Amino acid sequence: MKNQxxxxxxxxxxxxxSGKGIERxxxxxxxxxxxxxxxxxxxxxxxxxxxxxxxVSKVRLLVRKSECKLYFIDRSGMxxxxxxxxxxxxFFIGTFxxxxxxxxxxxxxxxxxxxxxxxxxxxxxxxxxxxxGIERGAFQFMIDDPEAIQKKLTDHIEAITWxxxxxxxxxxYFQVVEKNQPKPExxxxxxxxxxxxxxxxxxxxVEEGQPLVSVNDxxxxxxxxxxxxxxxxxxxxxVPARGKIFGETWYKSTVVLPLQSTFxxxxxxxxxxxxxxxxxxxxxxxxxxxxAFSHYEIExxxxxFHFWRWKLPLFxxxxxxxxxxxxxxxxxxxxxxxxxxxxxxxxxxxxxxxxASIKGEKILHQAKENGKVRLEMHYxxxxxxxxxQPIIQGD
Amino acid sequence: MFGKWRRQVRNWLANKMELPADIxxxxxxxxxxxxxxxxxxxxxxxxxxxxxxxxxxxxQGQLLVKGEAFVIKTILPEEILLEGKISQVLYLDE
Numbered sequence: 001m002k003n004q005x006x007x008x009x010x011x012x013x014x015x016x017x018s019g020k021g022i023e024r025x026x027x028x029x030x031x032x033x034x035x036x037x038x039x040x041x042x043x044x045x046x047x048x049x050x051x052x053x054x055x056v057s058k059v060r061l062l063v064r065k066s067e068c069k070l071y072f073i074d075r076s077g078m079x080x081x082x083x084x085x086x087x088x089x090x091f092f093i094g095t096f097x098x099x100x101x102x103x104x105x106x107x108x109x110x111x112x113x114x115x116x117x118x119x120x121x122x123x124x125x126x127x128x129x130x131x132x133g134i135e136r137g138a139f140q141f142m143i144d145d146p147e148a149i150q151k152k153l154t155d156h157i158e159a160i161t162w163x164x165x166x167x168x169x170x171x172x173y174f175q176v177v178e179k180n181q182p183k184p185e186x187x188x189x190x191x192x193x194x195x196x197x198x199x200x201x202x203x204x205x206v207e208e209g210q211p212l213v214s215v216n217d218x219x220x221x222x223x224x225x226x227x228x229x230x231x232x233x234x235x236x237x238x239v240p241a242r243g244k245i246f247g248e249t250w251y252k253s254t255v256v257l258p259l260q261s262t263f264x265x266x267x268x269x270x271x272x273x274x275x276x277x278x279x280x281x282x283x284x285x286x287x288x289x290x291x292a293f294s295h296y297e298i299e300x301x302x303x304x305f306h307f308w309r310w311k312l313p314l315f316x317x318x319x320x321x322x323x324x325x326x327x328x329x330x331x332x333x334x335x336x337x338x339x340x341x342x343x344x345x346x347x348x349x350x351x352x353x354x355x356a357s358i359k360g361e362k363i364l365h366q367a368k369e370n371g372k373v374r375l376e377m378h379y380x381x382x383x384x385x386x387x388x389q390p391i392i393q394g395d
Numbered sequence: 396m397f398g399k400w401r402r403q404v405r406n407w408l409a410n411k412m413e414l415p416a417d418i419x420x421x422x423x424x425x426x427x428x429x430x431x432x433x434x435x436x437x438x439x440x441x442x443x444x445x446x447x448x449x450x451x452x453x454x455q456g457q458l459l460v461k462g463e464a465f466v467i468k469t470i471l472p473e474e475i476l477l478e479g480k481i482s483q484v485l486y487l488d489e
Contacts, residue, residue, distance in 0.1 A: 023441045027440045
């Protein structure tokens with residue numbers, strides 16, 4: 001006996017026969033290897049049975065020779081199911097499109113709100129955002145993450161000190177703290193100006209207070225330069241001493257620089273791979289090749305997809321391979337000394353305040369020792385040596 | 396004459412060598428499960444069928460099955476599985 005459930009795949013039909021000689025027709029079917037089942041006789045001249053869809057044409061031939069008529073009553077099985085599904089496919093496509101639409105819309109930026117900014121700053125911010133591709137209708141997985149946006153905004157817009165970036169659902173919130181450019185001058189307490197360190201005074205510019213030293217004086221650390229007491233003896237009053245006292249100070253610095261050093265630099269070439277990841281499974285979407293770099297650094301960015309207001313456990317992952325290059329640097333002795341001097345100077349300048357300048361430099365000592373140069377430098381620097389010291393008044 | 400002799404030989408073989416008689420002698424093998432199923436092998440075609448009785452052609456004679464609510468579950472050139480409420484199984488000789 002044949003497996004009847006296999007007929008589900010090939011499809012089967014229920015037929016009704018009416019007329020004389022039904023038995024003869026059934027026998028004819030058997031002889032022609034037509035498989036039939038569930039034969040039922042309703043009355044003397046009608047019967048119904050099931051048969052395979054593929055045998056329909058054969059049965060038709062036999063029916064034509066007999067005195068019966070054939071009616072199709074029911075159809076079942078995969079071929080009919082597929083036909084039906086195709087007819088209803090519009091419904092499924094519609095459902096799918098709807099879900100896709102919701103999905104896309106959930107991953108868009110719909111609103112940008114800037115708080116705490118003056119109109120002109122807000123305009124600047126919006127312009128900057130537009131440059132970054134953040135505007136209404138932009139896809140969230142195409143733009144940077146909030147931290148990067150925050151960094152870019154604070155870097156590019158002078159007028160703001162800090163900006164808080166938050167992505168809530170489909171809305172970007174920017175909380176801006178603007179720089180108060182001209183700061184209201186603080187009321188200073190009464191004070192002296194004292195020397196920060198030992199120096200020889202080269203220039204003095206006193207705004208308020210009684211200068212106690214003059215140009216070319218040698219002062220030591222902590223010595224009062226400009227007194228906060230003014231007026232004649234007996235009638236003194238206290239003021240906040242202000243001014244700039246420039247003095248020549250001395251610095252010593254030692255730099256050790258190896259002749260040969262290796263380090264890695266990025267060449268600027270990169271290769272991107274895009275993935276759709278679900279939990280631990282990553283499905284590559286774009287970029288199947290292996291990066292053609294021998295040395296590289298991997299940068300990963302992972303962003304969740306949204307549906308409505310929920311984060312899906314589905315991520316968009318971007319992996320960037322940045323090519324690295326090993327660079328070897330070799331200096332000759334002369335170059336190394338030259339470089340060491342530059343380094344020492346730079347280092348010193350970065351330590352000094354803006355209004356300071358280097359007046360002169362002297363090499364105290366320079367030595368070559370196993371593959372390195374050692375350089376000791378002495379610098380004469382003109383800088384503001386005045387530093388405020390509050391006058392603590394007794395009662 | 397010759398046919399009769401052959402039948403006798405086959406009968407003898409079936410008896411003496413305990414070979415299944417249905418194969419040697421082209422007899423129908425009928426399996427019944429209570430009253431509800433009847434399974435007939437080695438038939439030679441359907442003669443008549445209604446929901447109360449079924450008549451099958453055999454090599455020799457006919458088989459008549461009577462009962463109620465007959466449905467032919469499966470029918471193949473030499474096998475038939477009948478379902479319903481079977482009350483009688485009769486052999487008819489011409």
